[in-house]
């Protein structure tokens with residue numbers, strides 16, 4: 291679609307699995323399983339799922355940091371590998387731990403100028419002016435340019451990382467657990483910063499989090515990932531208020547009702563709600579799904595013979611809503627597209 295800034299098409303990835311058994315050779319471990327979705331221009335797109343389901347692996351593939359099968363397009367440019375310069379001018383990342391993203395020996399100004407230098411943009415004076423302007427846009431005094439990361443608080447450091455990510459005016463920001471390490475009130479301020487800065491710049495965001503409450507607050511649409519598969523995609527309202535996949539329902543069931551129905555709360559309130567999907571909700575059955583079955587088969591209370599086939603993310607939940615898709619034959623309107 292013309293309005294899509296990122297198109298992820300049938301992406302699968304394998305990590306080397308070096309565990310050696312007596313009879314086994316080193317193998318490969320599949321993490322992402324045929325993942326396809328698109329992020330629209332300027333959209334905030336959430337990705338939620340439990341620890342180890344493959345969220346960061348997907349982020350790394352999008353950032354061109356790991357090899358994958360399938361294809362990814364940013365702003366119409368396709369890549370299947372690691373063309374770092376092309377990718378970094380269009381996609382930038384903000385990670386969980388701002389301290390490890392910043393070089394402790396360099397001033398904030400030097401770190402923020404770095405992408406401009408790497409891409410040969412502007413004279414030294416122009417770069418310094420851009421840094422000062424960006425510091426103010428992310429809510430810091432321009433004088434912070436001369437400071438070192440250790441002289442800043444965690445929240446201020448994350449503001450610097452967001453500013454550094456925006457220096458090249460990327461089309462997409464990948465934020466992987468960008469507020470997870472921050473105190474609730476600081477996290478709320480950073481979420482508000484994302485919202486206000488988005489009103490002034492034009493970028494889309496892939497916002498990865500364990501916390502469905504935060505995604506609901508910040509994102510336009512949300513994808514739910516389970517075991518390397520996207521099992522449901524919809525608007526934030528679709529996912530939060532009308533979940534269709536049993537796994538999404540399970541994630542939501544862990545959020546206390548009072549908080550779940552809080553619709554107009556402040557960022558501060560919203561940042562505190564939501565199930566921490568990092569802790570696995572109760573297992574139904576033990577053991578892996580049979581080969582070729584729905585990825586959720588082993589945990590689903592309603593699994594039946596139809597679920598022994600892979601379930602594609604191609605079913606509309608409601609025939610009047612063309613944005614809400616689920617990979618569950620039991621929950622969908624059974625209208626494949």
Ligand SMILES: Nc1ncnc2c1ncn2[C@@H]1O[C@H](COP(=O)(O)OP(=O)(O)OP(=O)(O)O)[C@@H](O)[C@H]1O
Pocket residue numbers: 305306321339340341342343344345346347348500568
């Ligand atoms: N470099 C790697 N080599 C081998 N396996 C890896 C590597 N990185 C991640 N994995 C494995 O891939 C799976 C998915 O990991 P990933 O970090 O993508 O999960 P995640 O959803 O981001 O989890 P979390 O919420 O804890 O950050 C895990 O089983 C993990 O052990």
Ligand SMILES: [Mg+2]
Pocket residue numbers: 345346347466
């Ligand atoms: Mg992760």
